[in-house]
Amino acid sequence: SDKSSIVSFGEMLIDFVPTVSGVSLAEAPGFLKAPGGAPANVAIAVSRLGSKASFIGKLGDDEFGHMLADILKQNGVSGDGMLFDQGARTALAFVTLRADGEREFMFYRNPSADMLLTPEELNLDLIRSAKVFHYGSISLIVEPCRSAHLKAMEVAKESGALLSYDPNLRLPLWPSADEARKQILSIWDKADIIKVSDVELEFLTGSNKIDDETAMKLWRPNLTLLLITLGEKGSMYYTKYFHGSVDAFHVNTVDTTGAGDSFVGALLCKIVEDPTILENESKLREVLKFANACGAITTTKKGAIPALPTEAEVLALING
Numbered sequence: 296s297d298k299s300s301i302v303s304f305g306e307m308l309i310d311f312v313p314t315v316s317g318v319s320l321a322e323a324p325g326f327l328k329a330p331g332g333a334p335a336n337v338a339i340a341v342s343r344l345g346s347k348a349s350f351i352g353k354l355g356d357d358e359f360g361h362m363l364a365d366i367l368k369q370n371g372v373s374g375d376g377m378l379f380d381q382g383a384r385t386a387l388a389f390v391t392l393r394a395d396g397e398r399e400f401m402f403y404r405n406p407s408a409d410m411l412l413t414p415e416e417l418n419l420d421l422i423r424s425a426k427v428f429h430y431g432s433i434s435l436i437v438e439p440c441r442s443a444h445l446k447a448m449e450v451a452k453e454s455g456a457l458l459s460y461d462p463n464l465r466l467p468l469w470p471s472a473d474e475a476r477k478q479i480l481s482i483w484d485k486a487d488i489i490k491v492s493d494v495e496l497e498f499l500t501g502s503n504k505i506d507d508e509t510a511m512k513l514w515r516p517n518l519t520l521l522l523i524t525l526g527e528k529g530s531m532y533y534t535k536y537f538h539g540s541v542d543a544f545h546v547n548t549v550d551t552t553g554a555g556d557s558f559v560g561a562l563l564c565k566i567v568e569d570p571t572i573l574e575n576e577s578k579l580r581e582v583l584k585f586a587n588a589c590g591a592i593t594t595t596k597k598g599a600i601p602a603l604p605t606e607a608e609v610l611a612l613i614n615g
């Protein structure tokens with residue numbers, strides 16, 4: 296089988312974003328459709344950089360679901376693991392950044408199609424073909440989606456894939472903060488690669504100091520690579536052998552949505568190309584520079600998917 300691919304499992308949905316910035320959801324005069332969902336963004340990021348990517352997930356057999364399936368296809372992401380649910384509808388999110396700086400979310404998921412993928416419906420051959428299996432659904436705690444994730448992770452691991460996890464914490468979706476922390480950390484040990492944001496680092500450790508001591512609270516002996524992304528401050532990395540940080544690029548940021556997914560997609564592409572970057576610090580630093588550049592470029596345009604860069608755009612930023 297072709298062991299060159301990155302398989303990403305989770306939700307794809309539509310974010311409805313107010314046509315006017317700085318308003319509450321109730322005040323919004325109208326909404327723009329911004330397709331996304333972190334795991335789908337990662338698959339598209341990988342494909343846009345020229346590597347083979349597949350997406351596993353469920354969409355509603357409705358207008359929104361078909362629109363999202365078309366976006367995957369147009370972006371060269373394999374839909375071999377994608378299904379349409381015959382009952383539930385596509386997940387939707389309404390998201391705004393209010394004038395007071397608070398993010399406001401509202402979700403349609405009662406339940407949405409993505410939450411209903413069962414273990415029996417998984418395309419196991421596709422999962423077995425993965426070199427890297429990435430997951431980080433916002434619905435990872437909900438059955439049957441949770442069981443499907445656990446099975447997929449097990450099958451991927453058995454067939455030699457690296458497991459990559461991004462918790463994608465969206466607190467409003469969880470029953471409570473304690474439950475979120477417990478559930479996220481309960482599957483921590485299974486991953487080889489974990490990427491968290493500075494916000495997630497603080498949430499999971501309870502410490503607001505971003506330093507090695509805090510990061511080490513999230514380290515586990517079986518981890519290969521732990522990454523912490525810091526927005527305009529770049530990223531930090533931890534492995535068994537070395538740790539450090541890599542500066543961000545200065546860009547004209549207009550919307551940070553998707554920066555983390557772009558960063559992860561870039562990193563996973565490079566790991567598939569050359570797994571030895573995980574043991575070689577100078578190689579890893581080069582890769583993180585590339586991933587930081589991807590994240591930076593993604594912040595220069597509105598939306599996530601339209602802003603994900605090609606390799607040429609990344610090299611143009613790196614080489615000035």
Ligand code: ADP
Nearest residue numbers: 492524525526527529543548554555587590591
């Ligand atoms: P997340 O979306 O998970 O919170 P970040 O916002 O930290 O992730 O973004 C991931 C990476 O993208 C960062 O490590 C950084 O390299 C790059 N990035 C994000 N925001 C900016 C920014 N405002 N300026 C430059 N680079 C950025």
